[in-house]
Amino acid sequence: xxxxxxxxxxxxxxxxPARRIGPRTVVSSLWLFAILNYAYCxxxxxxxxxxxxALLTGEIxxxxxxxxxxxxxxxxxxxxxxxxxxxxxxxxxVARWSSLAAGIxxxxxxxxxxxxxxxxxxxxxxxxxxxxxTTATIAWYAATRWRRDT
Numbered sequence: 001x002x003x004x005x006x007x008x009x010x011x012x013x014x015x016x017p018a019r020r021i022g023p024r025t026v027v028s029s030l031w032l033f034a035i036l037n038y039a040y041c042x043x044x045x046x047x048x049x050x051x052x053x054a055l056l057t058g059e060i061x062x063x064x065x066x067x068x069x070x071x072x073x074x075x076x077x078x079x080x081x082x083x084x085x086x087x088x089x090x091x092x093x094v095a096r097w098s099s100l101a102a103g104i105x106x107x108x109x110x111x112x113x114x115x116x117x118x119x120x121x122x123x124x125x126x127x128x129x130x131x132x133x134t135t136a137t138i139a140w141y142a143a144t145r146w147r148r149d150t
Contacts (some may be wrong), residue, residue: 022149023141023145023146023149024087024088024095024149026141027083027087027095027099027138027141027142027146028083028084028087028088030134030137030138030141031080031083031084031087031099031138032084033134034080034106034131034134034135034138035077035080035081035084037127037130037131037134038077038080038127038131040127041123041124041127041128041131044123044127045121045123045124048121048123051121060117061116061117061118062117062118063116063117076109079102079105079106080102080106080135082102083098083099083102083103083138086098086099087099092148092149096142096146097142099138099139099141099142099146100138100139100142100143102135102138103135103136103137103138103139103140103142104135104139106131106135107132107135107136107139110128110131110132110135111128111132113128114128
C-alpha cells in the first residue's frame with residue numbers, strides 16, 4: 001500500500017504538452033483578425049439599401065468618394081495589411097514598435113469613424129467594437145508582452 005503522498009494524479013488533458021505561441025504569431029494573427037472584420041463590415045454595408053443607394057451617387061453621409069478619398073482609404077488600410085508582414089518578418093524592434101504605433105493609429109481612426117457622418121448602423125457599431133478591441137489589444141500586447149522574440 002502506498003502512502004497518500006505517493007499517489008499519482010492522472011493528467012486531465014492527456015496529449016502533447018501545451019506549447020507557447022510566439023509573439024509574432026499572436027500579433028500577426030490579431031492583425032489578420034482585424035483586417036477580416038474591416039472587410040466584412042464593409043461588405044455587409046453593401047447590403048444596407050440606404051448606403052448602397054448612396055454609394056452609387058458617390059457620397060455617403062456627407063462623405064464624397066473622390067479619387068483622393070479612395071486613395072486615402074487605400075493608404076489607411078495598407079497600415080494593418082503591412083503590419084501583418086512587418087510583424088512576421090521585420091527585426092524584433094521594428095516589428096514591435098510598428099505594431100504598437102499601427103495599433104494605436106487604427107484604434108483612434110476606428111473610434112473617430114463612429115463620429116463621422118450620420119448615426120452608424122448596428123452592424124458598423126458591432127464590428128467597430130471588435131476592431132477597436134483588437135487593435136487596442138495589439139498595441140497593449142506590443143507594449144507590455146512582446147519584450148523579446150521567443
